[in-house]
Amino acid sequence: MSDQDGKKPLGLGGGSRSGTVKQSFARGRTNNVVVETKRKRVQVPKPGAQSAAAVNAQGGRQTSTTDAEMDRRLRALQAAKAREAEDAERRAAEERAREEERSRRRAEIEAKEREERERAELARQRAEEDERRQREAVEAKSRPAEPTPAPAAAAEPRQRNLGPDARPGRTDAPRKREDDSGKPRGNDRRAGKLTVNQALAGGEGGRQRSLASMRRKQERQRRGGGGNVQQEKVARTVQLPDTIVVSELANRMTERVAAVVKALMQNGMMVTQNQVIDADTAELIIEEFGHRVQRVSEADVEQVIDQVEDTPENLQPRAPVITIMGHVDHGKTSLLDAIRKTKVVSGEAGGITQHIGAYQVKVGDTKLSFLDTPGHAAFTSMRARGAQVTDIVVLVVAADDAVMPQTVEAINHAKAAGVPMIVAINKMDRQGADANRVRAELLQHEVVVEEMSGDVQDVEVSAQTGKGLDSLLEAIALQAEILELKANPNRAAQGAVIEAQLDVGRGPVATVLVQNGTLRRGDIFVVGEQWGKVRALVNDQGERVNEAGPSVPVEVLGLNGTPAAGDVLNVVETEAQAREIAEYREHAAKDKRAAAGAATTLDQLMAKAKEDRGVSELPILVKADVQGSAEAIMQAMEKVGNDEVRVRVLHSGVGAITESDITLAEASKAPVIGFNVRANAPARAAANQKGVEIRYYSVIYDLVDDVKQAASGLLSAEIKEHFIGYAEIREVFRVTGVGNVAGCLVTEGVARRSAGVRLLRDNVVVHEGTLKTLKRFKDEVREVQSGQECGMAFENYDDVRQGDVIEIFEREEVERTLA
Numbered sequence: 001m002s003d004q005d006g007k008k009p010l011g012l013g014g015g016s017r018s019g020t021v022k023q024s025f026a027r028g029r030t031n032n033v034v035v036e037t038k039r040k041r042v043q044v045p046k047p048g049a050q051s052a053a054a055v056n057a058q059g060g061r062q063t064s065t066t067d068a069e070m071d072r073r074l075r076a077l078q079a080a081k082a083r084e085a086e087d088a089e090r091r092a093a094e095e096r097a098r099e100e101e102r103s104r105r106r107a108e109i110e111a112k113e114r115e116e117r118e119r120a121e122l123a124r125q126r127a128e129e130d131e132r133r134q135r136e137a138v139e140a141k142s143r144p145a146e147p148t149p150a151p152a153a154a155a156e157p158r159q160r161n162l163g164p165d166a167r168p169g170r171t172d173a174p175r176k177r178e179d180d181s182g183k184p185r186g187n188d189r190r191a192g193k194l195t196v197n198q199a200l201a202g203g204e205g206g207r208q209r210s211l212a213s214m215r216r217k218q219e220r221q222r223r224g225g226g227g228n229v230q231q232e233k234v235a236r237t238v239q240l241p242d243t244i245v246v247s248e249l250a251n252r253m254t255e256r257v258a259a260v261v262k263a264l265m266q267n268g269m270m271v272t273q274n275q276v277i278d279a280d281t282a283e284l285i286i287e288e289f290g291h292r293v294q295r296v297s298e299a300d301v302e303q304v305i306d307q308v309e310d311t312p313e314n315l316q317p318r319a320p321v322i323t324i325m326g327h328v329d330h331g332k333t334s335l336l337d338a339i340r341k342t343k344v345v346s347g348e349a350g351g352i353t354q355h356i357g358a359y360q361v362k363v364g365d366t367k368l369s370f371l372d373t374p375g376h377a378a379f380t381s382m383r384a385r386g387a388q389v390t391d392i393v394v395l396v397v398a399a400d401d402a403v404m405p406q407t408v409e410a411i412n413h414a415k416a417a418g419v420p421m422i423v424a425i426n427k428m429d430r431q432g433a434d435a436n437r438v439r440a441e442l443l444q445h446e447v448v449v450e451e452m453s454g455d456v457q458d459v460e461v462s463a464q465t466g467k468g469l470d471s472l473l474e475a476i477a478l479q480a481e482i483l484e485l486k487a488n489p490n491r492a493a494q495g496a497v498i499e500a501q502l503d504v505g506r507g508p509v510a511t512v513l514v515q516n517g518t519l520r521r522g523d524i525f526v527v528g529e530q531w532g533k534v535r536a537l538v539n540d541q542g543e544r545v546n547e548a549g550p551s552v553p554v555e556v557l558g559l560n561g562t563p564a565a566g567d568v569l570n571v572v573e574t575e576a577q578a579r580e581i582a583e584y585r586e587h588a589a590k591d592k593r594a595a596a597g598a599a600t601t602l603d604q605l606m607a608k609a610k611e612d613r614g615v616s617e618l619p620i621l622v623k624a625d626v627q628g629s630a631e632a633i634m635q636a637m638e639k640v641g642n643d644e645v646r647v648r649v650l651h652s653g654v655g656a657i658t659e660s661d662i663t664l665a666e667a668s669k670a671p672v673i674g675f676n677v678r679a680n681a682p683a684r685a686a687a688n689q690k691g692v693e694i695r696y697y698s699v700i701y702d703l704v705d706d707v708k709q710a711a712s713g714l715l716s717a718e719i720k721e722h723f724i725g726y727a728e729i730r731e732v733f734r735v736t737g738v739g740n741v742a743g744c745l746v747t748e749g750v751a752r753r754s755a756g757v758r759l760l761r762d763n764v765v766v767h768e769g770t771l772k773t774l775k776r777f778k779d780e781v782r783e784v785q786s787g788q789e790c791g792m793a794f795e796n797y798d799d800v801r802q803g804d805v806i807e808i809f810e811r812e813e814v815e816r817t818l819a
């Protein structure tokens with residue numbers, strides 16, 4: 001006891017046995033009370049007395065040695081006392097050690113609880129936390145040398161002060177913390193500020209858990225939120241390729257892999273995290289987790305192409321793009337030349353212009369862009385490639401001639417593309433020019449001009465004299481105004497290749513009509529399967545320019561290869577992107593060519609039509625030797641079909657099958673039918689290359705028959721059933737391994753194993769399925785004739801009963817044909 005602050009508690013004195021009793025109070029406080037017990041025999045310890053008595057009994061010399069004996073006894077007594085004191089001391093020390101250990105643990109628990117409380121407090125005050133943290137940080141800096149009393153440190157004085165006097169010291173530390181729990185001092189540490197002093201003081205050093213929790217705290221703070229941030233659900237947009245590994249899916253959703261696997265299992269998919277699942281399944285899971293799905297595929301290399309839709313406010317009016325079409329020799333070239341000579345944008349250099357495949361003219365304030373590539377091939381090949389460049393078609397018809405096959409072809413092309421038309425009745429200077437005859441003939445082809453109270457503008461012109469040219473241009477300008485053509489010049493350029501060739505000296509050169517955005521020198525682009533960087537831009541005047549806006553035709557230098565007419569040019573950001581897209585397209589085109597063989601054969605159309613029940617139109621292109629047969633075929637075709645399917649003649653004409661027929665057919669995925677005509681060499685080559693089927697006929701009946709057949713492919717097949725027999729169940733046997741076997745008598749027709757069966761009970765069908773076995777005596781047989789007995793068992797059905805009737809039938813798929 002003497003070791004307790006030098007204060008000796010009141011006691012019974014040397015002859016007492018002492019011990020301590022520990023009292024426990026709230027908040028883990030304790031008090032040790034010393035308990036002393038008065039011994040009964042104080043003066044003479046028993047062992048000493050006993051030994052003295054024994055000595056007395058042994059000899060009679062004791063009386064003379066009483067003093068010495070007394071001395072010895074006294075010494076023994078003292079030694080015993082000392083031993084006793086030692087014992088008590090040791091016990092006290094042990095008790096102290098235990099108590100120290102207990103209080104240390106208690107302090108730890110306390111600290112933990114406190115931390116818990118503080119964390120809850122923190123969560124509540126999360127909104128203010130940032131600010132507070134800053135304040136704390138500042139505070140911490142302002143008193144860096146002040147060691148923060150921490151739980152472990154606080155426990156120490158408590159351990160030392162075991163007596164009642166220790167109470168204030170013990171309660172101090174926790175109280176302090178509670179007092180300012182709004183911003184606990186211990187929080188300095190949690191705010192991530194571990195000062196050198198703190199570290200050296202070692203108050204926290206031994207506590208790994210504290211360091212770990214500090215790191216967690218720092219981590220949370222780095223993520224910029226309070227302690228509850230993880231619980232908040234973040235809906236992410238998950239990029240989903242065609243297939244995905246489960247773990248990667250979890251990764252992209254930032255969900256736990258186990259949770260994803262569990263979700264898959266709940267959806268009936270037993271997969272591991274390394275297994276690949278398809279996009280549809282993955283989509284289900286993504287939605288289940290509350291995220292958004294964004295499907296991506298290999299073709300997404302193209303995604304880098306700026307596909308942002310323009311908003312109305314970004315759009316600015318642009319010049320219309322005009323293509324001149326018509327029958328050969330009706331004056332397309334002459335008209336284009338006439339317009340160019342008189343109206344070229346800056347006609348200074350005596351109208352001498354460089355032919356780049358397109359040019360611009362100015363009518364008043366409006367500019368018109370003409371594609372200087374007369375003929376239908378350019379038009380359709382562009383359309384086939386998905387580059388709809390033309391806004392307006394000018395249909396040239398010679399007034400001294402009539403509507404000719406190519407005129408009709410041009411009409412069909414324009415209609416197929418949905419491009420408005422303006423009719424230019426040319427050669428009005430010629431004798432015998434009859435504009436009204438042309439108008440009347442056009443009427444037969446469903447082109448109703450304004451003169452005939454239709455909505456197609458018509459203008460009488462002469463390319464030679466220049467008469468009516470202004471009116472024609474005005475008509476075009478008017479049409480353009482109606483169309484309200486707009487584009488956004490302030491974005492990455494997109495354009496279409498009008499022409500391209502390999503120029504000796506200049507390398508690959510392409511005339512590009514910019515459709516949207518502005519193409520500038522130095523732009524990196526991809527065009528079809530080629531890519532490049534704009535080295536130079538040359539306009540229709542042969543001048544070098546720095547940029548070209550919407551509807552401006554321009555020659556582009558700096559390609560790495562020659563693109564094809566109709567290829568689309570897109571400006572991208574980096575060369576790597578451009579190269580990647582070009583390579584991807586080249587690869588894809590190769591695959592397509594390999595698969596093409598015959599992309600649009602009648603057979604494939606039939607197959608496709610069967611697959612795709614939505615298809616109800618069979619497009620075809622007809623070329624015949626004479627107008628009469630062409631008309632007869634047209635009429636016959638109109639009759640083919642019913643409510644579900646019909647044949648659509650995209651174009652019918654007289655004469656050989658030409659390249660432009662093939663391009664039109666390709667654009668509409670139609671086969672070309674030649675009646676007593678053949679395809680010319682370029683057309684054959686084009687058909688081979690593009691996989692367009694050409695079929696030749698010389699008998700209309702055969703032609704109609706084949707087309708009917710193809711159109712029938714659009715009809716769904718009919719299933720017909722034939723009853724081939726009946727059997728009656730006489731008895732039912734139970735056969736191990738087979739189940740119930742019906743012992744039957746074939747009452748009508750035959751029973752066939754491969755056939756379908758229905759089980760009738762009181763003329764009600766109770767089951768429909770197939771046979772598992774058909775037995776005659778012990779043998780498995782294919783067929784059992786009427787009047788014979790046999791054993792039958794159903795596949796996946798056991799409930800057969802005596803008296804049931806088995807109906808045996810066969811199914812036949814009947815192709816429906818058009819009458």
Ligand code: GDP
Pocket residue numbers: 326327328329330331332333334335374426427428429430461462463464465
């Ligand atoms: P394309 O085949 O449609 O391009 O027709 P061209 O422009 O080559 O013209 C064919 C022929 O018709 C040429 O000999 C022209 O001189 C002639 N021609 C074109 N337009 C006119 C015209 O308005 N009046 C006259 N008299 N002849 C014309």
